[in-house]
Amino acid sequence: MLFGRVKGNAVCTIKYPGTQGLKLLVVQPLNKNMQPIGGLQVAADVVQAGVGDLCVMVRSREAALAMPDEKFVPVDLALVGIVDELEVKPDGAYDVSLRRGKNQFT
């Protein structure tokens, strides 16, 4: 699951059966520091997001499971949440390296 910023919408008049009525949005996948990962992608929207919203997206088969009615649809990216508030520690705030021997975390 990953972040995405809604950049616009896509309109398809001819769609695969079962995907009629789904809203398609053009999104830019982002990492935790809001830097873009790869190019623009199209996601099916289930939370009525709008242009400019920061969203939580889900990929692969689980994207199709997020659809409201028909769960067996050709969808591989879905918007499943709208981010209201995001708090991320800066890089380096926590040690994310594993060493040989014992690593005690608690």
Place this chain on the structure above:
Amino acid sequence: MILGKVVGTIVATISHPHFKNRRLLVVQPLVMEGEASAPEDDFIALDNSQAGVGDTVLVNREGNGARQALKNPDACVISVIVGIVDSVYLEY
């Protein structure tokens, strides 16, 4: 399953019904010492273990396991935090 560090929290008032009553957390995977983590490594996971920021966690990153952990056969979730790690011992 992978090991990761919880580095952030997400508040999403409007979200899919399958996400309700659970927190969304930002997780950074652990890497071997000396290796750099790629900028696209971090991801969002649903919390099923009462984890918090700073905790080292065990994350299931596969849909079928996630659905089993959440006890919902239709959950649209891939990454679920299924444990809080106390310690890791590496031989090599």
